[in-house]
Structures are given as structure tokens and as C-alpha cells.
Amino acid sequence: MRVVNIDDYEPLVGKKTIERIRKKASKFQGFHVVNINSTYYGGGVAELLSSMTLLMNGIGIKAGWRVMQGSPDYFSITKKMHNALQGDEINLTKRKMELYEEIVEENSIRNHLNHEMVIVHDPQPLSMIKHYKKYGPWVWRCHLDMSNPNRELWDYLMPIIEKYDAVVFSLQEYKKKLETPQLFFMPAINPFSIKNKEMSEWEIKERLEHYKIPTDLPLVVQVSRFDRWKDPEGVIEAFKIAQKKVKATLVLLGNVATDDPEGVDVYRSLLDNQSERIKILSVEDTALVNALQRHAAVVLQKSIREGFGLTVTEAMWKGTAVIGGNAGGIRYQIRDGENGFLVSSIEEAAQRIIQLINDKRLRKKLGRKAKESVRRQFLMTRLLEQYLDMFASFETKYRLK
Ligand code: UDP
Numbered sequence: 001m002r003v004v005n006i007d008d009y010e011p012l013v014g015k016k017t018i019e020r021i022r023k024k025a026s027k028f029q030g031f032h033v034v035n036i037n038s039t040y041y042g043g044g045v046a047e048l049l050s051s052m053t054l055l056m057n058g059i060g061i062k063a064g065w066r067v068m069q070g071s072p073d074y075f076s077i078t079k080k081m082h083n084a085l086q087g088d089e090i091n092l093t094k095r096k097m098e099l100y101e102e103i104v105e106e107n108s109i110r111n112h113l114n115h116e117m118v119i120v121h122d123p124q125p126l127s128m129i130k131h132y133k134k135y136g137p138w139v140w141r142c143h144l145d146m147s148n149p150n151r152e153l154w155d156y157l158m159p160i161i162e163k164y165d166a167v168v169f170s171l172q173e174y175k176k177k178l179e180t181p182q183l184f185f186m187p188a189i190n191p192f193s194i195k196n197k198e199m200s201e202w203e204i205k206e207r208l209e210h211y212k213i214p215t216d217l218p219l220v221v222q223v224s225r226f227d228r229w230k231d232p233e234g235v236i237e238a239f240k241i242a243q244k245k246v247k248a249t250l251v252l253l254g255n256v257a258t259d260d261p262e263g264v265d266v267y268r269s270l271l272d273n274q275s276e277r278i279k280i281l282s283v284e285d286t287a288l289v290n291a292l293q294r295h296a297a298v299v300l301q302k303s304i305r306e307g308f309g310l311t312v313t314e315a316m317w318k319g320t321a322v323i324g325g326n327a328g329g330i331r332y333q334i335r336d337g338e339n340g341f342l343v344s345s346i347e348e349a350a351q352r353i354i355q356l357i358n359d360k361r362l363r364k365k366l367g368r369k370a371k372e373s374v375r376r377q378f379l380m381t382r383l384l385e386q387y388l389d390m391f392a393s394f395e396t397k398y399r400l401k
Pocket of ligand 1: 042043044045047195223224225253254255283284285286289308309310311312314
């Protein structure tokens, strides 16, 4: 299998779009940009970077990707920061912040960054900017649900954030009072990856059988990191209510990102709910994600906080009916009742599960619209073009090498 190229997108987005992107990229041949985040797999940021860096290289941009290395206590602190930025309380002790700063400094020493642009993702590597002489703009790309960040942590981070030349949030509504210019890019998917590409009925069946997932009844599925913001307990409760009215099987598929020390406990806490009709799986298999999202009668993403929610995009792309929590970026993907459903409670989720299991035509109708909205708004080419526009917007400020 060869690496996906921008031209592969032509049948989906049209010739004009590809030509426009190539033209914009022509000014940035050999442009040296590096991304830094904190995990190479598990979660949306790694998913985005693995496709975007390759796509950029394919059009002549030298886009790299580095991953933070840290001890378990560093990742425990950064996960607390992640939670606090999404609204949790945090006990911000001097010891914790010193450890955070120390690991960031160590990473800064061993990463030699003299790129024309540095893109730092999320809070884990945020402080790296303190340790470099800039050769070009530094951009902080924050993927979190920033609707209600913890004040104390925000006050600590703000002076660091303001050292950046631009901040990119996923949604306009996450905009903050900052000196730094702010941009808004919603994430996107690669429709050709193993996770998203077409699968034959046979391939789907084979993957589901491999994991002994019963297909005699309709499947209700949630695919998510084991994280309480994704509300797996709420999914199970909603399913149990729905089970009183409809026959179905629930599959919760999850993984644990390398930068998330809480995931294992969340996974374990769910296991008591397992039954003949409630399957909880923790396996790393992207073809299984694809097969489940395709075979499901209903995909849930019942998040309470969600920066964007790539799992929603992925399922919508497969023409599956999605029920999403009325939170963060999910609300910008699902138009309630048109291409999916938005829910704000467990009871509402249960009612929508029942309705969708009972109404195949409705599922098909929502799914068709869902796929079309992803084609128009949420494919990688749109995000790539936003990045190119951002590169161009800096041209006047920093003289490119
Ligand atoms: N994912 C996966 N396997 C799993 C659970 C999640 O591959 O068992 C992927 C999922 O398909 C998606 C990403 O992890 O590509 C999650 O991104 P999202 O934006 O939904 O949430 P995040 O984890 O970044 O909060």
C-alpha cells in the first residue's frame, strides 16, 4: 500500500480544491515545520498528526513530528492539567509545577528546534517555548474543550501562552482574552486510512468475529479512550434503559493513550457491567474501529466535554447514525435531527437509541446526510489549506529562510 497523496482526495473534494491547495503549497516548498505533542498513539491529536504530517510532506513541506518523553508522574500532572483546562479543580502545588517545568526543560535540551515554524500541541509541551531562541513563529495548537478552563491553571499558563505568535483552538467559542492572535481550525479525518477506508461486508464480519462480537442483534457502539469525559458509565446506563424496549448489543471499545495514566482505572471500573449483551473491549486495532463504526446501527459519543470529537466524524463518514453529547465540537458536527442526534442526558440518549433501533429508514436518512457533511467540511484537505493559509499569514512577520 502506498502513502496517501493529495491527489487521492480529488474525487471527494474536486479538482479545483486540489489545484488551489497545490498553488498555496508552491510557496512553501522545503518549508521546515515541526509538531510536538505528547503521545504517538491513542487519541485525536496523534490521529491527526499521523495523517497531516504525511500529507504535508507529499506536497513538499518538510513537516516533522516529535513526541515528549516523560516520567509517569509528569504524565499524571499533565493529565490533571488537561482535566483542569476542561473545567476540573486542580491542586496546583509548587512541587507539581516544578516537576512539569523540569521535564519540559529536559525535552527542550534534547530537541534541537531551529525550524521555520514550531507547532506545539496541547499543554504537555507548552512551556518548551521558554527554552528556545525563535527562528520563526511558534504556534500553540490547543485541542481541548476550552469552554470553561480552571482559572488558577489558566492564570499560570497565560503568560507562557502569550509568548507564542499564534494560538489555534478547535472552535471560535473557545476564544480567550489574550494578546496573542487566535485562529480556529476544526480537526478533520483521512478517509483513506485503515480506520476510515471502505471495507467489504466480508472484511467487517471477519473483524467482528475475530473479537467474538455477536451480530445477531443490532449493535450500539461507542469508540473512545477510556476517559470519564467520554461518559462511558452514562453510555452503559442509557443502554440498560433502552434494553427494556429494544433488543441490541452494546460494544464499548476503548484504548489508553500513552500520556493518560487514568485510562486503566476507568477501564477497570467498567468491567463489572459486562454481560452477554454488554461487551467492553480494550484492544488496539484500527480495522476493528472501522468495522464497528460501519456495522453499528447506532454510534454514541456521549461526551460531557469534547474539544472536537474525531470519533463522531469517523462514524458520520461511514454513513452511520450518531448520537452525540451536546458538548464542545460535537455540536458543530451534528445538526440535531438532521444528520444525527444531540443529547443532554442519559434518559434522552436512551430514548434516541430506542428510536433509532426501531427505525431503519431514519438511520439511513441521518447517515446519508452525515456522510455528506463530513465530505464537505471535515476531510484533511480543508485542514491542510487552513495550515497553508496560516503559514502565509506569517510570511510578512518572519522572513522565511
Ligand atoms: N481510538 C482508537 N481506538 C480506540 C479508541 C479511540 O483508535 O479504542 C481513536 C478514535 O478512532 C479517534 C481517536 O482515537 O481517531 C480519538 O479522537 P477524539 O477526537 O474522538 O478524542 P480524544 O481521544 O482526542 O479526546
